[in-house]
Amino acid sequence: MSNLSSVNRRTLKAGNDMLSDRRQKFVAAATELFSNNGFHETTVKQIAEKAGASPGLVYNYVRDKEELLLLAITGVLESYKEEVPKAVSRHDDPILRFSAALSAYVRVVADKPKATLLAYRYTAILPPPMRERIKDLEVETNQIISDCITACIAVGYFKETNVDVLSYRAVLLAHGWALKSWRLSRLHGVEEYMNGTLDLFLAALLTSNGQRHYKDLCEEGATLR
Amino acid sequence: MSNLSSVNRRTLKAGNDMLSDRRQKFVAAATELFSNNGFHETTVKQIAEKAGASPGLVYNYVRDKEELLLLAITGVLESYKEEVPKAVSRHDDPILRFSAALSAYVRVVADKPKATLLAYRYTAILPPPMRERIKDLEVETNQIISDCITACIAVGYFKETNVDVLSYRAVLLAHGWALKSWRLSRLHGVEEYMNGTLDLFLAALLTSNGQRHYKDLCEEGATLR
């Protein structure tokens, strides 16, 4: 009998954070069910069933239903934290880095729109310490975008602005695809939405110097987005 | 003696806009409790208590707890629908009308940030027909903003764009104040946030003609926002 709510001490082959695949299955099942039907509307029984186990077993891998919610939310946030820097690192030019960041962000949102909403819907019901962790995760990813913008300003391509607020605006519009997909997807494809958003920012931010540079980039047919 | 007497007892037809004081009090109490503590975390008993009545009485004025949620959400949406057109109608100039719309929107958001979140958090748990009503309400207010933008384009102040998507972007950034106030309010006041948002749109949208006109407006010290 294992009383673990901490780490399962199954074979930790790779030497570390490899969570048991059981646990991961529960989280995956919970994520999907919470996303589709809501947290309160999902029963532990359903989660267990979807993961091919019995309700009782869930509690060998997780303290309670709430922890499953936390893991579902952080799971999505972590895929931002992974994808955005990866996309950014593929470029050297500051403007390209900025647009890569934005574009990666939107791509993740479009990939798992419902999961993206989890954070919006349910962060509030978690106890304060968990809430803080979620916010921290979000801020971290945001910082990456802020850095891109700062770099653009530093080389004179973007006008001076409040960088942090701007990155929040960018993230909000990215999330917007998930928040309002019921309407937006009637007017647009993701690609177009993305490009439109980027255009909005560039049109507002580019200095004349930046405009010139941006045109150059377009002409040399860089993988812009 | 009640104008409602025929309706009150037991069954209350949906879509009845008759508002008794009692009913209103229940809705107000529910709105506050749902906003602060969440829908599922709020009990009917609490709502009744806050409204100074007994739990059973709630059901004389409302079909069920869910209807209370619907009324809470539509209540907020209706204050958009009221405030935004009112603000717009105070101006003739297209650009001023646009900025008045945006500014009014943000003001309502800032006024009841938590209530604003209700729609985001809980629309999904309502049955489809109610969900549709909420979406319709939202689209209606959005349309007002779209119209402002269209007018600006028509007179050559704004560049051509996809008007509907743009109005969604504007609304998203307005909602952003409520969605991310935990962070944004550390960086900014509402006023600044508002102005920054407006600047973003104007910088991106104004034609050279529009820019000229906008400068004139600023110089003649119009009540810009």
Added chain:
DNA sequence: ATCTAAAATGAATGATTGTTCATTTAATTT
């Protein structure tokens, strides 16, 4: 005052569901 019907009460009901735990099954070790 008396009568009548609406308004209001709040204890009881019933259904739901997160969580526990005694028990069974499977896997490892000796």
Added chain:
DNA sequence: AAATTAAATGAACAATCATTCATTTTAGAT
């Protein structure tokens, strides 16, 4: 094979609440 430990089960438990309804209170009409 036997013994030991871990994994897994799922029925039972306990707590929570939305909702009902028999009853009481209030207030308008006669």
